[in-house]
Amino acid sequence: MLHNGTVVQTLTRFAAIVSSGLAPARRRLRLTIGTHLALALAVIGAVVFVGQSIATRTSRTAMEAVRSMELEYEPRARRAATIIEKLTAYDRSVAEYLETQRSADDHLISAARAELDSAVASYYEGPEADTGAPPDLRRQLMGHESRGRELADGAAQRAQWLQKRRMLLEGVNRRIASAGGTGLLIANNQVLARRSLAELATAISALREAETTDALERAEQSMRAALQANQAELARSPGSAWLELVWDDFRAASHLRASIERFDAGSEAARRQFLEEGSVLMIAAQTQLQEPARASLAAAAQRAASAAAGAQHTLTKTGVTVTAGLLLVSVLLALSITLPVRRLTAVTRRLAAGRRDVRARRGGLAELDELAESFNAMADQIATVESELRGQQAQLERHVAERTRQLHHLAHHDPLTQLPNRRHLSTELAAALARAAQSGRRTALLFVDLDNFKSINDTLGHTFGDHVLKGIGDRLQQAAGPRAFIARLGGDEFTVLLEDAGSEEQLGKRVGALLEALQQPLAVHGRVLSTSASIGASLYPDHARDADALLRAADVALFRAKDLGRNRFALYSPELYDAAAYHFRMEQSLRRAVEAGELLLLYQPQVALHTLEAVGVEALLRWRKPDGRLATAAEFIHIAEKTGLMRELTSWVLRSATSTVTAWRTLGWHQACVAINVSAPQFFETDFVDKVAKALEVTGVPPQALELELTETVMQTGPATITALRRLRELGVAIALDDFGIGYSSLTSLEQLPITRVKLDRTLVGGIDSSPRSAAIARSVIALCHGLGLQVVAEGVERPGQLEFLSQCGPVSVQGFLLGRPVEMELARKEADQAAARARELLAPAHASGAARPSERSSLVFVAAPRRVTPR
Numbered sequence: 001m002l003h004n005g006t007v008v009q010t011l012t013r014f015a016a017i018v019s020s021g022l023a024p025a026r027r028r029l030r031l032t033i034g035t036h037l038a039l040a041l042a043v044i045g046a047v048v049f050v051g052q053s054i055a056t057r058t059s060r061t062a063m064e065a066v067r068s069m070e071l072e073y074e075p076r077a078r079r080a081a082t083i084i085e086k087l088t089a090y091d092r093s094v095a096e097y098l099e100t101q102r103s104a105d106d107h108l109i110s111a112a113r114a115e116l117d118s119a120v121a122s123y124y125e126g127p128e129a130d131t132g133a134p135p136d137l138r139r140q141l142m143g144h145e146s147r148g149r150e151l152a153d154g155a156a157q158r159a160q161w162l163q164k165r166r167m168l169l170e171g172v173n174r175r176i177a178s179a180g181g182t183g184l185l186i187a188n189n190q191v192l193a194r195r196s197l198a199e200l201a202t203a204i205s206a207l208r209e210a211e212t213t214d215a216l217e218r219a220e221q222s223m224r225a226a227l228q229a230n231q232a233e234l235a236r237s238p239g240s241a242w243l244e245l246v247w248d249d250f251r252a253a254s255h256l257r258a259s260i261e262r263f264d265a266g267s268e269a270a271r272r273q274f275l276e277e278g279s280v281l282m283i284a285a286q287t288q289l290q291e292p293a294r295a296s297l298a299a300a301a302q303r304a305a306s307a308a309a310g311a312q313h314t315l316t317k318t319g320v321t322v323t324a325g326l327l328l329v330s331v332l333l334a335l336s337i338t339l340p341v342r343r344l345t346a347v348t349r350r351l352a353a354g355r356r357d358v359r360a361r362r363g364g365l366a367e368l369d370e371l372a373e374s375f376n377a378m379a380d381q382i383a384t385v386e387s388e389l390r391g392q393q394a395q396l397e398r399h400v401a402e403r404t405r406q407l408h409h410l411a412h413h414d415p416l417t418q419l420p421n422r423r424h425l426s427t428e429l430a431a432a433l434a435r436a437a438q439s440g441r442r443t444a445l446l447f448v449d450l451d452n453f454k455s456i457n458d459t460l461g462h463t464f465g466d467h468v469l470k471g472i473g474d475r476l477q478q479a480a481g482p483r484a485f486i487a488r489l490g491g492d493e494f495t496v497l498l499e500d501a502g503s504e505e506q507l508g509k510r511v512g513a514l515l516e517a518l519q520q521p522l523a524v525h526g527r528v529l530s531t532s533a534s535i536g537a538s539l540y541p542d543h544a545r546d547a548d549a550l551l552r553a554a555d556v557a558l559f560r561a562k563d564l565g566r567n568r569f570a571l572y573s574p575e576l577y578d579a580a581a582y583h584f585r586m587e588q589s590l591r592r593a594v595e596a597g598e599l600l601l602l603y604q605p606q607v608a609l610h611t612l613e614a615v616g617v618e619a620l621l622r623w624r625k626p627d628g629r630l631a632t633a634a635e636f637i638h639i640a641e642k643t644g645l646m647r648e649l650t651s652w653v654l655r656s657a658t659s660t661v662t663a664w665r666t667l668g669w670h671q672a673c674v675a676i677n678v679s680a681p682q683f684f685e686t687d688f689v690d691k692v693a694k695a696l697e698v699t700g701v702p703p704q705a706l707e708l709e710l711t712e713t714v715m716q717t718g719p720a721t722i723t724a725l726r727r728l729r730e731l732g733v734a735i736a737l738d739d740f741g742i743g744y745s746s747l748t749s750l751e752q753l754p755i756t757r758v759k760l761d762r763t764l765v766g767g768i769d770s771s772p773r774s775a776a777i778a779r780s781v782i783a784l785c786h787g788l789g790l791q792v793v794a795e796g797v798e799r800p801g802q803l804e805f806l807s808q809c810g811p812v813s814v815q816g817f818l819l820g821r822p823v824e825m826e827l828a829r830k831e832a833d834q835a836a837a838r839a840r841e842l843l844a845p846a847h848a849s850g851a852a853r854p855s856e857r858s859s860l861v862f863v864a865a866p867r868r869v870t871p872r
């Protein structure tokens, strides 16, 4: 029988073999959950199989034990029982025979012996005989049988002896009786007997009747005594022969009695011994034959029972093992899944919480191992990406910090001069005022504005202007000293903050020094410029107690300084503020004027001297004040330009002038042409050319009837300007360079720009009739323009001398009070005609002398009108 411990060992070994066989492959091949389950189920199946076979084998053993019990021990036990039974029967038959001594019983003994014999023989020699049975017992049984036989034979002998004695005594009795021992019947029924015989009769009868040994001995003695006593008598009668016979019989009977007694004395012991032996043998048969068989039977039964119990046990154990195995497999499987999953969950949580160094433990089931591997790969990737990100972030942060620093610098500094800007000034001013409030010292705020910077910028270009501004900034810094705070507010405006400014006089001296420093020639890009500035100043706490008010005060003072002319210093006073307020009010009312339609255009005629005809009019802006007074352009244009109103004004002028031309043409003035003034900022608007085209299209004015007057400021600003000018030229619009001859007029612009006309400024024309030098300049400029194919208009002609001079300079047009004043649109044609007439009138003597060449005159000559001198 395979023991359960062996099963476990076998299974363990099997598992060890399986795992050792898989060990090398494990590194390459992880077992999947399915494989694990299959393996575990296979092991459980093996356990079930082994348990089943053990149980089968055990139960077969039990069956065999039962069968061997049936075949071997049971017959043996039964035969042993038969022996005992037959022995009992034999002993009983012997005992009964000894008691009864019937001859019939003798057969019973033989039969019982035969049966006993056969029972013994059957036990010892029959099929499935007990070879290990004790041979002594058989011999003893045989001996016992013989002794029984002997006892029976002895008893039979005794019975014969008893019979013979009785017959002997009977014969004696009969001899006595026949001898008259029993009496002789005589008369009267009297019985008469001899005494000797009678004694004999009595004795014999007593002898015959005696039962016990003592009674027998006494009766024999009586008999012997009676015989001896009567010997003689009896020898006589009935005779000695008779007597002899009686003696013989008597003696034989007595001898037999003695033999019987002797036999009886020995037979009782033999009988008891036989019976005892029978009992002993019976016990022996029981103990030696029956009991071993029974014991074997019991043992077999025991074995069968234990085999059955074993099978049961094995089955139970198998069941338990399988259940335990299943439980173990389930628990292990559950653990091998839940533990790694739990670990994975934990590391995932830690990873999610920001721990990037966590990694999942590898191993275990293939799927979970794969999961752990994927997790680790993911964690690696996250860590890598994050470290890259951190690097990038650090770089970004450095970048941002650097940009923030730059932005902060930008936010607080002027990018051109690197001086603090307006914002910086505000904080610094607030701090300075706080300090001043504590110390009780005066703080001065200076507004510095370069004179004519606009024209520097316009004529020499913005880049040059920028360098000038930087140079001025440096110079300010040097002149104001290290304790002064210099800021640039934009354009050509600088601020100087002077703490501890001292008295007004002291301040005046310091500002004077500043003005002087700014007047020093400034070298920029190989050019030496003479610059100057206007300075407005305000004092804390004298003029204002807060920063804004102080700034306003300085601004007002600057306004005043500018008003005074170049290179001036003005300290704030409340009256200045009133002037500034007036300026502000002007601005406000100009805004309203645009909306209220208080603006109007006056038209001043231009007359061509070579044809003596009016060639067109210049539109000049006017503002009709609510009191009816007409404000000239010079009064408010600079305000409009400063505030950005100029854009609206220009659009309005364009629309108004073109529709006026349309009206004139409709009314029959077919050659009507108009020139309008365009400020630089308007010309730089990207849609300005489109606006012009739109105005022409809307009004139907031919492009040739429109001329745009631009100053050099506009002309010198680069390729965008030239493109715009070309587009205008392509439209067919004429372009005049206005105010030529003042400031930094450049001859190259005459050559390079797509202009059609040049308007000589009043300053250039002013001295031509009195100063030969001016005349020479004017003449050469006009000749130069003619050389370049440009038409020329002379402005501000007030005197006939000027007119005469100009009339000798080739084909020149003239505009000025001498010929015609700016008039409203209704009067424009008339004024133009009159202007031409005046020119003719004034130049008549010259023409008469042949100075004018009629061939150059145009066929379109205005009808000359009488000169009208209108005081305007």
Ligand code: C2E
Pocket: 604, 619, 620, 621, 632, 633, 634, 635, 637, 653, 676, 677, 678, 679, 709, 738, 739, 762, 795, 796, 797, 798, 815, 816, 817, 818, 822
């Ligand atoms: P400007 O373009 O040089 O215009 C000519 C100015 O000279 C006009 O002054 C005109 O009245 C004045 N004038 C004409 N003949 C004589 C003369 O014989 N003697 C003197 N002393 N002056 C004469 P106004 O109208 O005050 O214009 C001043 C400036 O304002 C103009 O100078 C022009 O630059 C600007 N302006 C006038 N109207 C407009 C306009 O509609 N748009 C723009 N952007 N500027 C305009």
Ligand code: CA
Pocket: 618, 677, 709, 738
């Ligand atoms: Ca003009």
Ligand code: CA
Pocket: 738, 739, 759, 761, 795
């Ligand atoms: Ca002009």
